[in-house]
Amino acid sequence: MAEQVQQVRAIRTRRAILSAAAKIFEERGYQAATISEILAAAGVTKGALYFHFQSKEDLAHGVLSSQNQNLAIPDRSTMIQEIVDMMMLHTYRLQTDPMVRASVRLAMDQLAQGLDRSGPWLAWVAPITERLERAQTRGELLPHVTAAETADVIVGTYAGIQSMSQALTDYQDLGVRVTALLRHLLPSIVQASVLASVDISESRALKVYNDAVRYSQDHVTEEAAKATA
Numbered sequence: 001m002a003e004q005v006q007q008v009r010a011i012r013t014r015r016a017i018l019s020a021a022a023k024i025f026e027e028r029g030y031q032a033a034t035i036s037e038i039l040a041a042a043g044v045t046k047g048a049l050y051f052h053f054q055s056k057e058d059l060a061h062g063v064l065s066s067q068n069q070n071l072a073i074p075d076r077s078t079m080i081q082e083i084v085d086m087m088m089l090h091t092y093r094l095q096t097d098p099m100v101r102a103s104v105r106l107a108m109d110q111l112a113q114g115l116d117r118s119g120p121w122l123a124w125v126a127p128i129t130e131r132l133e134r135a136q137t138r139g140e141l142l143p144h145v146t147a148a149e150t151a152d153v154i155v156g157t158y159a160g161i162q163s164m165s166q167a168l169t170d171y172q173d174l175g176v177r178v179t180a181l182l183r184h185l186l187p188s189i190v191q192a193s194v195l196a197s198v199d200i201s202e203s204r205a206l207k208v209y210n211d212a213v214r215y216s217q218d219h220v221t222e223e224a225a226k227a228t229a
Contacts, residue, residue, distance in 0.1 A: 022102030
């Protein structure tokens with residue numbers, strides 16, 4: 001029992017440190033942020049922080065990895081809808097999750113000297129490339145499309161759109177901008193017969209988030225049942 005209490009306390013402490021680091025990184029940027037500021041924001045001792053994270057860089061990587069929260073999207077009827085829903089899910093989380101916003105700020109921070117910011121970019125490009133390759137096999141794409149190149153274009157243009165939205169409206173209009181992006185981009189890569197069934201409406205972001213939460217919870221429940229069987 002005592003061990004479980006310690007584990008729960010350790011998890012809470014780690015989350016508090018990451019949340020504080022996210023806040024400071026988002027407000028100040030990686031270079032200007034200090035361990036002292038993060039300690040003050042988290043309300044923990046230096047020993048507690050260094051128990052979980054070895055350095056400011058290690059803390060930053062913890063925040064960066066939060067973009068890849070364990071939320072899975074259920075299978076959709078087309079690979080293109082799955083790609084759209086990945087973007088919709090991230091859009092919703094950018095609008096509602098401070099940790100994800102801080103992670104994106106870090107990933108885009110060109111002044112973050114010595115910090116490897118490639119992780120989130122690669123974590124986006126890989127699954128989109130995979131789905132585009134499957135879409136190609138299933139005849140969902142136009143003949144000229146190269147999966148890896150198109151995945152880079154999708155990730156890069158989304159990054160620019162979200163950065164513009166953050167600067168102008170603090171992400172309030174991100175859903176509108178993402179829908180506009182998809183309306184311009186998809187006809188250049190997707191077969192018209194497939195495109196007709198793809199939902200890119202602004203309201204889809206919340207639906208996708210709710211689907212992902214339910215799907216992930218069901219998956220956890222299934223795994224727990226297997227483990228105790």
